[in-house]
Amino acid sequence: MKISEAAAASGCHLETIRYYERIGLLSKAARRDNGYRVYTHAEVERLRFITRGRELGFSLEEIQSLLALAEQTDMPCADVDRMARQHLADIQGRIQALQRMAQELARTIEGCAGGARARCAILGDLQAPVDRTAPNTSSAPKGGRRAAAGRPGAGP
């Protein structure tokens, strides 16, 4: 099948397929005489594996490891299990961080009665950390890209 069909079958964007090939996550697809890529069922399955992994929040690097593990079918899957658990813990950490964020933000919003800007609690809280609970100065992300998971209409 052609790339657009493979895209439809795998749920992966066409350009993303080419991207995966470019970075070596997929091996180079076979070509027809006209230069068009051809995909086999197996390749579409691999693509689905990747897409699914992305949906579960694995990085492409992690997915590559998982694929490598998946190819050795004769060994116990303890390491797969370990990776999955590690990843789950990671996600839970992110959830907690976001929950802290949401809590602080909600508290800040509550404090703002809609008065004059000079006494706006939101802006005030932004200027100086809240520090109402813990002595911990920096309670939040700090070490990463902005989270965008689950944002319904992100992107142009």
Next chain:
Amino acid sequence: MKISEAAAASGCHLETIRYYERIGLLSKAARRDNGYRVYTHAEVERLRFITRGRELGFSLEEIQSLLALAEQTDMPCADVDRMARQHLADIQGRIQALQRMAQELARTIEGCAGGARARCAILGDLQAPVDRTAPNTSSAPKGGRRAAAGRPGAGP
């Protein structure tokens, strides 16, 4: 004060300060004779505002709007409030998406009894979506960068 002191005082990484200046989020800092940047208390406050906003998950663009709003102290803060609420909703959406992710992953992990790779439930689930509950095929992120919020030790 010098840039390293401003960094320490604001909790913002030194290189990040320069980055903010480069992209125009901070105006160009004054310089000493030797070319070193000098920062005033007000600039450090602005920097803290930005850092704090980032900690709460606002984008730099949102922060720029907030800063602009903060500078007009004589109007009601309804729009600040609106932005904050919108942002809170956004965060809550992300939390939900991650929770779905975690749930699915946990279910997948549970199904894996640690047997042979050929019957590894995790890898199996990656190959074909679970579909144990909803007819909804794509329940997850899809439209964004990888979330990394709250990852404690991210980076080399």
Next chain:
DNA sequence: CTAAAGTCCGTAGTCGCTCCGGAGTCAAGT
């Protein structure tokens, strides 16, 4: 006086795509 630490600058790399433009190819309709 020397060595270490700090600062400068511009550039490139990170992640995971997504979009662009220009060129070639193909299938359907007139």
Next chain:
DNA sequence: ACTTGACTCCGGAGCGACTACGGACTTTAG
């Protein structure tokens, strides 16, 4: 046969928010 429109190719640039690097310079401590 010809046109139209859809599809595919490719390399490269752009996003967001940094972070790292390298080479030149200055300051500071011993």
